[in-house]
Amino acid sequence: MTALSVSLGRRTLARPGLLFGAGFLLLLTLLALAAPWLAPHDPNEQDLLNVLLPPLWATGGSLDYPLGTDALGQCVLSRLLYGARVVVIIMAIAPLGAALIGCLLALLGGYFGGWLDWLVERFVDLWLSFPAVLLALILMVALSPGVQNVILAIVFVDWARFCRVLRAEVLLLRRRSYVAASRIGGAGALGIIWRDILPGLLPTLIVLMAMEFSIAVVAESVLSFAGMSAAPQVPTWGGMIADGMGSLYSSPYPLLLPVFCMILTVLAATFLGQGLREAVDVRLLERAGAA
Amino acid sequence: MSATVQPLAIASGALIRAASLSWLALRQALWRIPMLLVITLVTFLILRGVPIDPVNMLMPPNASAQEIAELSHQLGLDRPVLVQYLMWLRGALSGDFGISIQTGQPVLPMVLQALPMTLQILFFGLLSGLAMGLGSGMLAFRARGSVLEPAIMSINGVMMAIPDYLWAIALIVTLGVGLQWLPFIGPIDPGLQVPNITGFLLLDCLLQGDLVAFGSALAHLFLPSLTLGLCIATPIARVLHSSLIEVYQEDYLQAARLRGLDENTLLVRHALRNAALPTISLIGVQASVVIGGTLLIETIFGLPGIGALMIRALGSFDLQTIQLLALTYAITVQLVNMLSDFTLRTLNPRLRIAP
């Protein structure tokens, strides 16, 4: 696998989109980690004398609130920084969980087949035929608000996407004659999964994970936009956008700034995903023999 | 197989094909019913986890413990969950979906009243999405080799990344608030009155012969439909573009070109139909995403569809409404899926043979 990782590294560097995506997300993580030191105010501190202040560069902006304040006089910069923490946590954990469950079920169903496969496939069908947003929202109503529940909801909704793609891939790999060759070479089911199937699955898995970054971020923002994400005292970008809609006519900044952050993050995650997809293109790998 | 086609099959091929086609369609339609049932069951089970006791919300705050127990019994809430589900199902089959705790009214008429608005958005969204997606996908393909192709496809890639509700906000901020070209709150200008005949606002305006109201309703529908359309168009453009490229590498296209067909005939008669197959199955796959998109779009644009209803119901733990709306969404997705399956079968003869 070293050949794969080395060439992956080399191809990663050759892609500006991928570099931008990875770089931005790294920066975001650092900002989120340093939020308590960087934020000029407590994110929930309300300054009712200074509501809807414009940011620094607009007329009437003040150094005290570099990005202005919202309708409740809360510091937009501080809220954005703290909101980034939620984004980063979700992005770090939710794809991992969804990948783990999806991959496990895909291997069980795809490799062993039979009624298990039938069941897995039916569940995936079911999950994908129901609007994901809706399922997550209903789940959030049942669970109480909180970041860990948001992660749970995203994993609960998105495992099916992983499972569908990976299962198809497992079915394809299982029929390869090199798997039959391993079988008559005396390898057991676990050996084949570990040595033949999983390495073959890896490129797809990486791509799916990378795509799930942006999907998870969007899902969280939708939930918080609908007011059903983290606990009310935790600032989230989606919540800020929803609040900003209310004061749109008086001042667009509390709306536009989180929208801008959101779009940048989603784009970065998407670039990362697309870049990785091209970098680990399965067909390219096959042709180059992982060289 | 050195496979020879059976003489019998050749003779009665058409007949068998027609029969197997309708049997297949029927079987696939029937298969959707248990799926819907399982969806309602899953929703039901999830909603049992709601941390709020529905009985408490129905009763006045000063109700006695006995009264609460009586109502619980009456609603069947003291029975096992599965029995409760079966009770709900029995009611549902006779058209009784329970009572909304927000309004105290039966849920079904409420949902039926809101549904046309959502269907209107969905219809225009799909229409505009298809038009924009097919248009830009074809444009990018026809421009292959020039700088236009990568330009269109990268812009498309960026646009695809942006989630639907951000599109809604972006359109409101630019076209609505900024340029003030289009209205963006509510289904129609506040001053106008249109009687409810079919429930479909646009249709009602026309039936009344009220062109001013029709124009206003159409204008109000423009931004929501455009939002939804943009979310549909981007993946369509991408898939159409890449499947056109793939189809152009197929042997049959090469063979047709070697028969001297000109490029336009190749594209229209040989390539498009084959390239349409993955595009249409994409619409089927994306149906749930698209329909989920109406949820926030309705809320943001203040349209009284089932999405707005759902968000309200979720906020106030209106379980019966949530349950019925979940079923409604599931049915809508299945309908769109059936439509795309039907189109696929019409276009692809291979699918007409039983799988």
Added chain:
Amino acid sequence: MNLSSLAFSPVAEQFLAEPEWLLEADGLSVVGGPAEAPSAVLSDLSFRLAAGRTLGLVGESGAGKSMIGRVLARQLPAGFRVGGGQLRFAGEDLLSLPAERHRQSLGSRIAFIPQEPMGALNPVLTIGRQLIEHLQRLGTPAAACRERAIELLEQVCLPRPATLLGHYPFELSGGMCQRVMIAMAFAGRPQLVVSDEATTALDVSSQAHIVRLLRELQEQYATAVLFVTHDMGLATHACDDVLVLYAGQIMESGPAKSLFRRTLHPYTRALREAIPALEGPLLPLRALAGQMPGVESFAQIKGCRFAGRCEQATQVCHDGVAPLESVGPQHQVRCWNLAAASERQAQPEATAHEPGRAMSAQQSLVAKGLSKTWPGRRQGFRRAPGVAALKPLDLSIAPGEFIGIVGESGSGKSTLARLIMGLERQSTGVISLNGEMLGDSRDDWTRRIASIQMIFQDATAALNPRWRIGRLLTQSMLSQPRLHSERQARAAELAADVGLAASTLKRYPSQLSGGQRQRVNIGRSLCDTPQILVADEIVSGLDVSVQAQVMNLLLELRRQHKISLLLISHDLGVVRYLCSRVLVLHQGELVEQGETERVLAHPQHPYTRALIAAVPSLDPDAQWPPAAFPQMDVTP
């Protein structure tokens, strides 16, 4: 009518404008690669083709034989272009024809028959729509199209043409699809038809019919045919004249029959000697060492491109390209050492060759009543009756015995291989190995894979692309408690056994050539020194010269290890060369078995007779396809 269509002597130059030459190439070259260092995939090609004649372009994969068709179609692959020379079609310069005029002539004056008929028909349109579309483009009035389409399908001997019009390509067999393609090609009565490996993807019995059909239509319309093929035997009978290409250069050319009666160029001869014959004395095949240089290395070769593999190569061969020299009527050869070449021609080696006979009276593997039925499709609550892939048959293999299983696609021969190996479970029957029954238990599986190993059909697909050759060769030791050093030692041993250089052990499969990959595939199956090898079409995808290498390797392994071989093949020549006994399968049923020589000389079953008759004879004077030949690929 000119008796010969080929003339390269300078004297013929003055006839350039003669209209009887339908297609003339003069010094045509196709180059690829960067502009500053182009390499010619086709260099200095000259030929002439008259109406009603067939010119064969013969060569192994990579010889550049398909490039001429692509030049005609103006469909050169990306990065390639015509580097020089002329190509005249019916007196017009085809290379400078305006694009629109050129397109107009495609399909109407120049028609193409593709290699993969199934893929060449649009899968979502009916046969009728595609035929009629073509007829309309040719200017047939709309009202007459259907009539004409039916007429065309009748002409290519397709049954029930009227109903066939309503069918989709995937409902037809490959042979039937190819007939449709031929019907389309001849619909406009073209002057030239280019057939690019038109029979390669088809079963042997279809091949004979397609060739005969092509011949008949050609005679009827006086069409000239450019017949591209890798099969020398086929070219002998299907063509009037032949060009033998190697790495983009013409090596030998001339009238097909006389050229194959007296092959002069070392390459042509090697090619001929590498083809296992179906009749006559069984001679050892002389395998050509090495492989054809790739396009990327053409630029570095100054001299004869074959010199690297030629036994007679001298310094002069490496220094410059020999001219094409006339050696007989229209017979030309490009070789510096013609004298030496003719000398060798005079004294053919004649040591008899012995196929793999049983080395012991004991049977190592006995299968009784073996069959496989696939469960039918579920239809509601019922199940359709199952499909019998293999009807019950008995089989036994003795040590050192090579047994051939012959049949066309769908005959159940691959199923039999998978049943013996245990990759599929038999529906009925028992298999015993060395006298003990093979059951489903884990122990039996261990015993089975220790004694029986399989060589897979497609070496590329059978080798995990992410593993190095060394690891692949000793794959079966991965699940055994073996030391790393032990594995390395065994890998080196195996590599030597199958004739791979030690340096390949560190490489990935994609870095090897097809022949080398097949060697790895074989070497891997030998790792635990099995008694029996099951080989599924292992030489069918290889070039003739490489095929001979692999076959000789198998015989060598038999001498060393006394292994037995169960060879699944559709190629009777290969089976005759390797196997002492043969089983003929037809639609899942064993129709004939016995000593290979006896079965081939005196076939009893009509299907066996048809199979044998379908193989083009290597004897240029034999009549092929035979006059009376049962039509097996199309149900009447």
